[in-house]
Amino acid sequence: MAEVxxxxxxxxxxxxxxFKRKVQQxxxxxxxxxxxxxxxxxEKKRVKEALARKRNRKKARKxxx
Numbered sequence: 744m745a746e747v748x749x750x751x752x753x754x755x756x757x758x759x760x761x762f763k764r765k766v767q768q769x770x771x772x773x774x775x776x777x778x779x780x781x782x783x784x785x786e787k788k789r790v791k792e793a794l795a796r797k798r799n800r801k802k803a804r805k806x807x808x
Contacts, residue, residue, distance in 0.1 A: 745769055
């Protein structure tokens with residue numbers, strides 16, 4: 744759980760910026776999106792395979808350059 748304490752005399756914008764950075768580092772948003780809807784095991788497998796194919800294509804494209 745991301746927690747940021749506002750220091751004395753610190754503008755709220757700075758504290759909010761630190762909070763957003765902390766949330767991003769802890770992958771909280773990614774976790775929430777992953778649990779926002781249910782995927783059947785077969786669908787989960789298909790999505791995982793599709794992401795792997797996409798990663799491999801990107802890696803192959805990067806190696807060609």
